[in-house]
Amino acid sequence: MAHYQRVGAVPPKRHTQHRDPDGALYSEELMGEEGFSSDSSLLYHRHIPSAIRSARTWDLPDQTTRPNHPLVPLHLRLHTLFEGDAWRDVDAVTGRRLVLANADVRISYAAVGATSPLYRNAVGDECVYVEDGAGRVETVFGDLEVGRGDYVVVPRATTHRWVPSGDGPLRLYAVEATSHIAPPKRYLSKYGQFLEHAPYCERDLRLPTPPRVVEDTDVEVYLKHRGHGPGGLAGTIHVVPHHPFDVVGWDGCLYPYAFNVDDFEPITGRVHQPPPVHQVFEGSNFVICNFVPRKVDYHPLAVPVPYYHSNVDSDEVMFYVGGDYEARKGTGIGIGSISLHPGGHAHGPQPGAVEASLGAERFDELAVMVDTFRPLELGEAALASDDGAYALSWDKNS
Known part of the structure; x- marks a missing residue:
């Protein structure tokens, strides 16, 4: 986060003496990334950190x-x-x-x-x-x-x-x-x-x-x-x-x-926009996106819910935290749910969701998505909270 901030008591020049009112030296700590070659801050401690x-x-x-x-x-x-x-x-x-x-x-x-x-x-x-x-x-x-x-x-x-x-x-x-x-x-x-x-x-x-x-x-x-x-x-x-x-002060x-x-301003278009327009953060080999309440596609023949897609290079993890998620109606997914769509599996709207979405002008949904570029494994909490039925939810005869 390369936006400089200066808070509290710091000396006029870095790596120089900085003393408390009684004359004792503060301990200067450099907290930096990538071996002194990227963003950093200097913190001034009363004691040795x-x-x-x-x-x-x-x-x-x-x-x-x-x-x-x-x-x-x-x-x-x-x-x-x-x-x-x-x-x-x-x-x-x-x-x-x-x-x-x-x-x-x-x-x-x-x-x-x-x-x-x-x-x-x-x-x-x-x-x-x-x-x-x-x-x-x-x-x-x-x-x-x-x-x-x-x-x-x-x-x-x-x-x-x-x-x-x-x-x-x-x-x-x-x-x-x-x-x-x-x-x-x-x-x-x-x-x-x-x-x-x-x-x-x-x-x-x-x-x-x-x-x-x-x-x-x-x-x-x-x-x-x-x-x-x-x-x-x-x-x-x-x-x-x-x-x-x-710490009595820091800068960096x-x-x-x-x-x-709520401060994320959604990017919309005449036809359905791909997930990268919803991105909010990134790390090494993964991204974080959020789907917020927004005006949806306004082409006269637009299909507002996502098209079916295969995650060729990634696993998709969607955490549902608010609103009413149109593409997942009928699955039992609600607030506090996660859907995991692994790479190699084509996924998209549930049966009937496409027709039901036609003509919609706005989606009132809130979700946090993590896409990873290596396969995800299941932790103990996934095993404990799996509904056991979601994989069959696209089959109308199940």
Whole structure:
């Protein structure tokens, strides 16, 4: 996110002495991407950010997967994973349940009511979509107040925690990359500014509040990192002598931010537009798109719902979060559902959906789509939430 920000107390020139009112030096930390060759920020700590008092193993939530074999499309009902009041004691870090994964991305889901531990993902950036509820993401850069429809983009190795608020669950759809996550390059100038044709821009991004110094000792930080466990992951808990939220100021182009789906301006046309017009973010070997309420195709003979298509190079994961999705009527898919359409299977509208859509002027639908360019395997949450019938829903005789 190459838009420079300066927050709090920073020295006039980088890598120079910066002292507190009593004369003690602050500790300067460079947080940067791609080996000092890409975006970075400088953070100024009251204490040494490298200090560790002890370390122990963190047993990650179940990361095992199995192939989608035999190959079939699936309907996953995520709301069945956290039923009743089970969400009240669940947090957004240790309570995530793995839905789908490959070597580039992991998709998890959680309905939470408890404050998470401090957490740092050292594997890749995270893009977390807030399906419902409200809360606060506290980070080493400052805080983000978040709610329904927010994407929260957290750069790799950012120490943060999730604090739910309100009476109901905070429902989170977490897309964890093994790379960085950013707006699509075609939306940006060569210097990183959003271009005029982009469906959102800098004004739509919400930045953290100024950081607040927390004085505490023997603080636990949960760290997800590369290892030899399922998915090539491992977990460690560091006990640090001082709270990581001890930053008095920072500046640079790398930081967490939030973007609400309501601020995405849909691109429409006389005939049906292909999915790339709905793209909102990209990572290595995957993209994130959103389908928002919009005016639909206005050619007099237009067919508003999607044509049948084969995902030759990708698996398509659609998360239904609002409205009434015209192309999937009659399947049982509703709010909180996922459809998985794997590469090699032609998919499209359900029987009768094409005729029913003719003449429509607007679709009131809201969905988040992840397209991957390597096959996805099924996590334990997919196996637990599969409806077992979706693959047959196009056959009128089933």
